[in-house]
Amino acid sequence: MADNALPKSLQDNPELGRWVSFDEPGVVAIRSGKVELGQGILTALAQIAADELGLHPGLVRLAPCDTDCSPDEGITAGSQSVEVSGASIRIAMAQARAALIDAAAARLGADAARLSCHDGVVLLEGAPTGLDFWSVAALVDWRQPVSGNVPVQxxxxxxxxxxxxARIDMAAKRGGAGFIHDLSLPGLLHARVIRQPFRLARLADVDEAWLQRRYPGIAVLRRNDLFALIGPDEYGVHAAHADASRFTTWEEVPGRWRPAETAGDVVPRVG
Structure with a gap:
């Protein structure tokens, strides 16, 4: 496969070790530059990697994205995670499997064509050899570039x-760590911006005394017509925001809007 035929993610991140790690015995860590947004992408990528490595999906772990070691695949958007990252992982794992088999063949002094693998165990004509992917991983040069020349399964x-x-991300969603908006950090503040009720409205007055009587502890941020409520309790800030019409006064100022000046009449020409 020519380099220009490789998925862009492999062209940008050609080093094989950028995509896979056998550092933890019994677990294959797969790295992707895509993140889980609720679309099940981690499960799909794990299945792709498992097929190419001849593993049960339970032995595959999608490592969290880390800018120090994960491949840079840009953004997670456009329904391209399987098309781009999945294709990249399939090609990279095919080369990883071949490299591990070659390393095992060298250790055994056997022809690589006589070797196969199942769930990471290296087999010689179907019989266990006492070797597995993890015991020979150190013999592989993981700095080698992914060529795309190894046939996929x-x-x-x-x-x-x-x-x-089963979706590998669902357990954490049901009973594990919360979503980012569920986090509570020391000194965390919440804010709500009060929008203009109509275009180019001017903020004429804010009855802060009423606001403090009704919602004590809510601070205000005002920069000309930008107005926001800030406080440590998200629900209190939200409730005060819903009452904004009771303590804010907006006014219309004639002449604030002027049409854009043009160089002259625009004459459309069809064709």
Whole structure:
């Protein structure tokens, strides 16, 4: 496969070790530059990696994105995670599998064509050799670039993709760590901007005394017509925001809006 035929993510991040790690015995850490936004992408990428490495998906762990070691794949958007990151992982894992088999063949003094693998265990003509991916991983040069020249597994040999596997992100959503808006950090403040009720309205008056009587502890931030409420209790700030019409007065000022000046009449020409 020519370099220009590789997915862009592999062209930008060609080092094989950028995509996979065997540092933890019994677990294969796959790195992707895509993040889980609720679309199940981590599960899909794990299935792709598992098929290429001949592993049960339970042995594959999608490592959290880390700018120090994860491949830079830009943004997670446009429904391109499987198309771009998935294709990149498939090609990279095919090369990783071949490199591990070659390392095992060298250790055993055997022809690599006689070796196969199942769930990370290296087999010689179907029999265990006492070696696995983790015991030979140190013999592989993980700095090698992904070439795209190693054939990926044929469709008939794929077991994980298309099968029903539990979403690996759901357990944390049900009972694990909260979403970012559930975090409570020391000194955290919440803010709500009070928008102009109509275009170019001017903030004429704020009855801060009424605001403090009704919602004590809510601070205000005012910069000309920009007005925001700030406080440590999100629900209190939200409630005060809903009452904004009771303590703010906006006015219309004639002449604030002027049409843009043009160089002259615009004459459209069709064709």
């Amino acid at each position: 044929p469709i008939a040999a794929r077991c994980a993709v298309g099968a029903d596997h």
